[in-house]
Amino acid sequence: MNRVNLYALELEQLRDLVSELGEKPFRARQIRDWMYGQRVEKLADMHNLPGATIARLAEVAALGELELAAQQVSRDGTIKRVYRLSDGQLIESVLMPYADGRMTACISSQAGCAMGCVFCATGQMGFSRNLQATEIFEQAMLFARELATRGERLSNVVFMGMGEPFHNYEASLAAVRMLQQRLGIGARHITISTVGLAPQIRRFADEGLQVKLAVSLHKSDDAQRSQLLPVNRRWDIAALLDACRYYCARTNRRISFEWAAIAGENDTADEARRLGRLLQGLNCHVNIIPLNLTGGYTGIPADSRHIEAFQAALRSFGVGSTVRVRRGIDIAAGCGQLKTTLLLPQARAGSTIPAMPNGVNSQP
Numbered sequence: 001m002n003r004v005n006l007y008a009l010e011l012e013q014l015r016d017l018v019s020e021l022g023e024k025p026f027r028a029r030q031i032r033d034w035m036y037g038q039r040v041e042k043l044a045d046m047h048n049l050p051g052a053t054i055a056r057l058a059e060v061a062a063l064g065e066l067e068l069a070a071q072q073v074s075r076d077g078t079i080k081r082v083y084r085l086s087d088g089q090l091i092e093s094v095l096m097p098y099a100d101g102r103m104t105a106c107i108s109s110q111a112g113c114a115m116g117c118v119f120c121a122t123g124q125m126g127f128s129r130n131l132q133a134t135e136i137f138e139q140a141m142l143f144a145r146e147l148a149t150r151g152e153r154l155s156n157v158v159f160m161g162m163g164e165p166f167h168n169y170e171a172s173l174a175a176v177r178m179l180q181q182r183l184g185i186g187a188r189h190i191t192i193s194t195v196g197l198a199p200q201i202r203r204f205a206d207e208g209l210q211v212k213l214a215v216s217l218h219k220s221d222d223a224q225r226s227q228l229l230p231v232n233r234r235w236d237i238a239a240l241l242d243a244c245r246y247y248c249a250r251t252n253r254r255i256s257f258e259w260a261a262i263a264g265e266n267d268t269a270d271e272a273r274r275l276g277r278l279l280q281g282l283n284c285h286v287n288i289i290p291l292n293l294t295g296g297y298t299g300i301p302a303d304s305r306h307i308e309a310f311q312a313a314l315r316s317f318g319v320g321s322t323v324r325v326r327r328g329i330d331i332a333a334g335c336g337q338l339k340t341t342l343l344l345p346q347a348r349a350g351s352t353i354p355a356m357p358n359g360v361n362s363q364p
Helices: 011-020 026-037 051-060 121-125 133-149 165-183 198-205 222-228 237-251 269-279 304-315
Strands: 067-073 079-084 090-097 103-106 110-112 127-130 156-159 190-194 212-216 255-261 284-290 320-323
Touching: 011 026, 026 165, 090 133, 103 133, 127 165, 133 165, 156 165, 165 190, 165 198, 190 198, 198 212, 198 237, 212 237, 237 255, 237 269, 255 304, 269 284, 269 304, 284 304, 304 320
Parallel strands: 103 156, 156 190, 190 212, 212 255, 255 284, 284 320
Antiparallel strands: 067 079, 079 090, 090 103, 110 127
């Protein structure tokens, strides 16, 4: 018998469920408080519910659907987890502790990715399916629940795991709202990262959210960017930056550009000057990430000397930048390193692949 995932229910739906079990409607609020206020792991931990109520609830419902399949812990304290979904699909999530006390969850929005970015391990996998909003949310919920048992709290969530959040737009935005309403994560402590789906950037600007936006850029020339990020063939740099300007004007918020610094590829002062000219006057910041190695790409990370010169060139155009602190590299938990074995859609009866943006294939 398939049990209802309680994390998938809104309060009214939970009331309907407890009523069907013959319970008073106020039980729904009690259950909800145990789930999100106390963040219990098991139904049996809901101590102010009668045993008979818990028994009836346990017959038809469960606290979550994600199954922990594997876990690794880095020397720097980063935790990477592989979760098995209800259909057997695998995804990865990461929890990153920082010296200033921040606890940041990096969560996935898709199983695999259709964008095909050549230096990204997830992009090298191909694409299987979108995650449901609850599957996205539950990754953060599980980290928050475990941290709560240690008297700690999840402070930040980034949609930078497996998949392109804006290719799964509705579910990703629904998960954002769940993070805010159920875990109390402030909008400014949530970041969505995109490879540059220009229409969705404009749509996101109109949502009225204070959620941060990060855009993967990585090249300042269309021909070269298209080689690294095939999505550029659909929305080139001009179209992308036009959408980014709309976002900044509409939200009055700064936008971040992600730049994977690849030795001899995009780490030169000339490249920085081209980038500076593109971004000059835009309310933005460049987040430089020395390339994290993946098995399907031969590039290597830029060294600190080239990165410093790159930053100096950007400053001459009034463009600020920082170098991201790399976490979990020894367990392949860094940006662009998440990878699992996919259950391909054709192997699952009745499954379908959602439409890709024009010019982007479902397999890299």
